[in-house]
Amino acid sequence: MEVGGGASNQRFPKIKIREMKDEYLKFELRETDASMANALRRVMIAEVPTIAIDLVEIEVNSSVLNDEFISHRLGLIPLTSDRAMGMRFSRDCDACDGDGQCEHCSVEFHLDVRCDQDQTLDVTSADLISTDPSVIPVDVAAKSSSSAYDASENKACLGLRQILMLLCLLERKIYRRGIIIVKLRRGQELRLRAIARKGIGKDHAKWSPAATVTFMYEPEIRINEEMMESLSIDDKRSWIESSPTKVFDIDPNTQQVVVVDPEAYTYDEEVIKKAEAMGKPGLIEIEAKEDSFIFTVESTGAVKASKLVVNAIEVLKQKLDAVRLSDDTVEADDQFGELGVHMRGG
Amino acid sequence: MNAPDRYERFVVPEGTKKVSYERDTKIINAASFTIEREDHTVGNILRMQLHRDPNVLFAGYKLPHPLQYKIIVRIHTASQSSPMQAYNQAINDLDNELNHLKTVFEEEVLKHSRDY
Numbered sequence: 001m002e003v004g005g006g007a008s009n010q011r012f013p014k015i016k017i018r019e020m021k022d023e024y025l026k027f028e029l030r031e032t033d034a035s036m037a038n039a040l041r042r043v044m045i046a047e048v049p050t051i052a053i054d055l056v057e058i059e060v061n062s063s064v065l066n067d068e069f070i071s072h073r074l075g076l077i078p079l080t081s082d083r084a085m086g087m088r089f090s091r092d093c094d095a096c097d098g099d100g101q102c103e104h105c106s107v108e109f110h111l112d113v114r115c116d117q118d119q120t121l122d123v124t125s126a127d128l129i130s131t132d133p134s135v136i137p138v139d140v141a142a143k144s145s146s147s148a149y150d151a152s153e154n155k156a157c158l159g160l161r162q163i164l165m166l167l168c169l170l171e172r173k174i175y176r177r178g179i180i181i182v183k184l185r186r187g188q189e190l191r192l193r194a195i196a197r198k199g200i201g202k203d204h205a206k207w208s209p210a211a212t213v214t215f216m217y218e219p220e221i222r223i224n225e226e227m228m229e230s231l232s233i234d235d236k237r238s239w240i241e242s243s244p245t246k247v248f249d250i251d252p253n254t255q256q257v258v259v260v261d262p263e264a265y266t267y268d269e270e271v272i273k274k275a276e277a278m279g280k281p282g283l284i285e286i287e288a289k290e291d292s293f294i295f296t297v298e299s300t301g302a303v304k305a306s307k308l309v310v311n312a313i314e315v316l317k318q319k320l321d322a323v324r325l326s327d328d329t330v331e332a333d334d335q336f337g338e339l340g341v342h343m344r345g346g
Numbered sequence: 347m348n349a350p351d352r353y354e355r356f357v358v359p360e361g362t363k364k365v366s367y368e369r370d371t372k373i374i375n376a377a378s379f380t381i382e383r384e385d386h387t388v389g390n391i392l393r394m395q396l397h398r399d400p401n402v403l404f405a406g407y408k409l410p411h412p413l414q415y416k417i418i419v420r421i422h423t424a425s426q427s428s429p430m431q432a433y434n435q436a437i438n439d440l441d442n443e444l445n446h447l448k449t450v451f452e453e454e455v456l457k458h459s460r461d462y
Contacts, residue, residue, distance in 0.1 A: 015447070322364055
């Protein structure tokens with residue numbers, strides 16, 4: 001739908017993934033501007049949909065926490081939300097009234113726990129029974145897949161690391177049964193029905209799939225080598241020490257100052273101030289590259305970090321599609337007729 | 347108790363248009379687009395994309411009030427273009443950029459999961 005002869009000003013950004021885990025992602029985004037990077041960040045935090053408990057019907061609650069308190073805690077439990085992108089918002093779902101029976105917009109959970117022992121009983125996310133096996137608390141899902149994880153790790157190396165991992169798993173099995181919702185003493189009971197729905201972080205933070213999403217400008221650090229060589233080794237050391245993060249170091253062989261980690265630089269300008277204080281202004285030049293960003297994405301586990309980025313791109317596309325001018329707006333403009341032509345200088 | 351519903355922040359009320367267009371009565375090739383239930387996410391990328399268009403003389407957006415969930419994008423173009431044309435072009439370019447981004451990202455993910 002090309003309107004008129006407007007030339008395209010499209011960009012072709014580049015991406016390089018540095019580190020990728022299920023819940024963590026670090027990547028470089030290049031050849032675009034801060035508005036795009038920030039839009040992606042904002043969408044990841046507030047507009048990528050997930051599933052979270054939204055409606056709770058409490059049948060019995062004789063615990064120490066009141067109904068609202070428990071409902072709120074239930075809402076905050078992250079649920080595996082791979083289905084969320086394909087689901088409907090319950091307010092858009094014509095087929096039902098969002099009562100949990102409708103597979104298009106809701107998932108029902110049941111919880112029924114009673115303490116019949118002297119020891120305090122923890123009610124956790126593991127006690128939630130889902131009607132949809134694909135929508136379960138993320139910690140429960142992680143536990144059930146941990147055995148598979150173990151097998152894939154087998155080929156890496158056997159030994160200390162393996163033993164440590166087994167210990168970790170063992171510890172999790174014993175101490176971490178799930179996310180604690182409430183604790184019950186003898187005779188107390190909690191029985192409820194909960195309905196999880198699709199939602200976005202803009203509505204309530206419980207629907208945000210992102211733990212943290214940040215981006216930084218990639219710094220470009222230029223050392224004036226000539227001026228640097230005029231410094232004594234002690235001056236070099238004290239200059240390096242002036243940086244609160246470890247950005248520079250001395251090459252043990254050549255005694256030259258080298259940049260070890262440009263991204264550790266926090267734009268604090270301490271090294272620039274130090275250079276000036278030493279009477280060496282211009283010793284270092286640090287610039288933020290305006291078209292190069294380093295993203296860090298941490299997911300709550302509701303969706304994989306890599307999937308979170310893909311979903312964010314998809315959501316942003318849908319948003320842009322929604323702000324396209326409708327045909328009747330264009331027609332209404334044409335109705336200006338002669339005046340319109342006149343206004344356009346025709 | 348009289349708090350407005352949370353969904354009012356992002357659901358366009360019935361009978362309201364998502365985007366409305368108003369041409370400037372005094373300046374040729376200038377117009378304002380009022381976009382309902384959008385914020386800096388869309389406003390800023392649109393504005394920056396419009397700045398890349400050489401026919402656009404002015405492009406800006408404002409969020410008039412934090413509790414009025416709308417933005418106003420104002421565009422002024424040279425005579426060989428029009429605000430509407432520039433607006434559509436900006437959206438198309440951004441859409442294509444995101445398509446490209448999605449492809450390269452998915453390729454990278456695939457490459458990365460194969461390597462490790």
